[in-house]
Every structure is written in C-alpha cells, then in structure tokens.
Amino acid sequence: MSNMEISSILQGGYHHPLARQWQAQRQLTKAMLMYPIFITDDPQANVPIQALPGQRRWGVDRLKEFLDPLVLKGLKSVILFGVPFNCQKDGRGTPADDPEGPVISAIRKIKELYPSVYIATDVCLCEYTSHGHCGLLHEDGTIDTEPSVERLAQVAVAYAKAGAHCVAPSDMMDGRIRAMKRALMDAGLGNKCTLMSYSAKFASALYGPFREAAGSAPSFGDRKCYQLPPNAKGLARRAVKRDTDEGADIIMVKPALPYLDIISDAAQIAPDHPLACYQVSGEYAMIVAGAEAGVYDLKTMAFEACDSMLRAGATLILTYFTPQFLDWLEV
Numbered sequence: 001m002s003n004m005e006i007s008s009i010l011q012g013g014y015h016h017p018l019a020r021q022w023q024a025q026r027q028l029t030k031a032m033l034m035y036p037i038f039i040t041d042d043p044q045a046n047v048p049i050q051a052l053p054g055q056r057r058w059g060v061d062r063l064k065e066f067l068d069p070l071v072l073k074g075l076k077s078v079i080l081f082g083v084p085f086n087c088q089k090d091g092r093g094t095p096a097d098d099p100e101g102p103v104i105s106a107i108r109k110i111k112e113l114y115p116s117v118y119i120a121t122d123v124c125l126c127e128y129t130s131h132g133h134c135g136l137l138h139e140d141g142t143i144d145t146e147p148s149v150e151r152l153a154q155v156a157v158a159y160a161k162a163g164a165h166c167v168a169p170s171d172m173m174d175g176r177i178r179a180m181k182r183a184l185m186d187a188g189l190g191n192k193c194t195l196m197s198y199s200a201k202f203a204s205a206l207y208g209p210f211r212e213a214a215g216s217a218p219s220f221g222d223r224k225c226y227q228l229p230p231n232a233k234g235l236a237r238r239a240v241k242r243d244t245d246e247g248a249d250i251i252m253v254k255p256a257l258p259y260l261d262i263i264s265d266a267a268q269i270a271p272d273h274p275l276a277c278y279q280v281s282g283e284y285a286m287i288v289a290g291a292e293a294g295v296y297d298l299k300t301m302a303f304e305a306c307d308s309m310l311r312a313g314a315t316l317i318l319t320y321f322t323p324q325f326l327d328w329l330e331v
C-alpha cells in the first residue's frame with residue numbers, strides 16, 4: 001500500500017515518446033520555418049560566409065542549385081537579404097529598390113522557379129547607404145525620421161510590386177509600419193502583401209556574423225538610438241503594441257534565445273497575430289560552436305533552443321538551421 005498522494009505522480013503522463021510529444025502546446029513543423037538567405041549582386045556568386053558556418057552568399061543565377069534540394073525536402077518560405085558590393089551607395093540608400101538589384105532579381109527568379117514558396121524580404125537601408133545606418137541622417141548624424149520612413153515605404157512597395165509575399169522592415173524607425181501599410185494600400189497591394197514588423201529588435205551583440213555576411217556595419221557610431229536597449233522590457237511591450245495598432249500583420253522579436261520573456265510578453269500583447277522570432281546569426285554560430293567543442297549534440301541543442309521559442313509563444317521561427325530541420329522533421 002503506497003502512502004504517496006495521487007497528485008505526486010507525474011511520470012505516468014510522459015513515459016512514452018509519443019506521450020512526451022503531447023506535452024507541447026505546439027510542435028515544430030516545416031511550415032514554421034523561414035530561411036534567411038543572402039543574395040549578392042554577382043549573379044554567379046556561391047561564397048561561404050566564414051562567421052556563419054554552412055551559410056553562403058548566393059548570386060541569382062545560382063539560386064536553382066541552392067534551393068532545388070531544399071524545396072524538394074519541404075522548404076516553405078525564405079526571407080531575402082540583399083548584399084550589394086558593386087552598387088553606388090548614397091545617403092538615402094538609392095540602390096535598395098534598383099529593379100536590377102539583387103533582392104528584386106531574386107524575388108522574380110524564386111517566384112518563377114518555385115511558385116509555391118513564400119517569399120519575404122527584409123526591408124532596410126543599411127546595406128545600401130553610404131553611412132551604413134538604417135535610415136536617413138541629419139547633418140549631425142542623428143536619424144531624420146520622416147524622410148527615413150517615406151524612403152523605407154518606397155522600398156517596401158517596390159519589393160511587393162516585384163512579387164514579394166511579405167515585406168519585413170528591420171530598420172526600427174518610428175512610424176514605419178503605418179507608413180508602409182498606407183503605401184502598400186495606395187499601391188493597390190494592401191491585400192496582397194503581408195507586413196511583418198521587426199517590432200522588438202534589440203541592439204544585440206549577437207549580430208556580428210550577420211554583419212560579416214551582409215557587409216552592413218555602420219561606418220560610424222552604432223544603432224543604439226533606434227534598436228532597443230537589451231534591458232528594455234517596457235519599450236519592447238510598447239513597440240509591439242504600437243506596431244499592431246499601426247497595421248502589422250506579423251510581429252517579430254529579435255534575437256530570440258536571450259529574449260524569451262519578450263516573446264512571451266508579445267504573445268500576450270498581440271494574441272491574435274502570428275508571432276515570429278529570429279534566431280540570429282550569433283545564436284546560430286554559438287550553437288554550432290558549442291557542438292563542435294563537444295558541449296552538446298547539435299541536433300538536440302537546435303531542437304531545445306527552438307522548442308523554448310515555441311514554448312514562449314512563437315509561431316514562426318527565422319532560422320539558419322532550416323536546411324537541417326528539413327532533414328530532421330517529418331512534417
């Protein structure tokens with residue numbers, strides 16, 4: 001006769017692998033993965049990125065060899081980052097919406113090759129401005145908000161016109177969500193293009209490998225006056241609320257792993273929106289490096305990290321592990 005209380009025994013509920021799966025509120029599936037890819041302006045490029053093991057910069061003419069095997073394995077969506085080396089950069093990021101530029105060319109190419117793949121495009125100016133900042137600047141180097149927002153909205157409309165299913169502003173300028181939604185509507189694209197806001201994007205130390213990949217480090221100063229301070233829970237909550245009010249269709253938190261509390265907050269503040277999180281370059285590089293150092297098994301750690309994001313409330317994950325997950329997941 002056991003003296004234990006009935007309520008003491010939990011293990012009966014998860015002794016079987018299938019019963020362990022049922023403990024999740026949501027399980028990772030291929031449809032939840034969005035793969036960030038770097039498109040450069042040499043159409044033949046296929047260049048490994050040192051700081052991001054396994055990732056490359058691709059030219060438009062090489063996209064078929066790159067994406068064919070992934071689409072075959074069930075790749076559902078990509079987010080494109082333009083990495084121009086040969087363009088003339090200026091103060092307002094003129095090359096961002098060059099119709100012959102890497103992003104617009106890649107949108108057209110991917111649509112033609114894979115009509116069912118969902119194409120999101122990162123929208124920012126830093127890869128295209130001479131100063132490397134994400135908006136237009138006053139003479140003193142501070143952000144000039146209104147023309148920045150106007151210019152970003154133009155770029156978003158150009159990507160949507162080229163056929164992007166989603167535009168995703170990562171610049172963190174105030175008011176850009178409202179301006180983009182309005183500009184998409186005015187262009188007749190309001191009902192044809194999703195607006196995914198990098199709402200709570202923090203000034204993180206984890207963007208280092210991305211800056212090598214995209215060549216997007218600012219030429220002076222930093223981005224602390226527009227990206228959120230890492231300690232700022234309240235600001236993040238206000239930003240999520242503002243962006244839902246301004247017409248964002250999807251909310252994003254970036255980075256993911258050190259900001260799980262923010263993902264959880266966003267899930268409460270915007271419970272009726274899809275919630276994305278970006279497992280950024282430094283998170284990816286850290287997990288890969290830890291596995292190489294023998295700290296843990298790569299696959300186990302990649303799942304544990306992504307499960308923590310789902311547990312916090314994310315419904316969509318931008319991750320460089322997408323190709324591996326397509327192998328690891330059945331659906």
Ligand SMILES: [Zn+2]
Nearest residue numbers: 124125126134
């Ligand atoms: Zn930027």
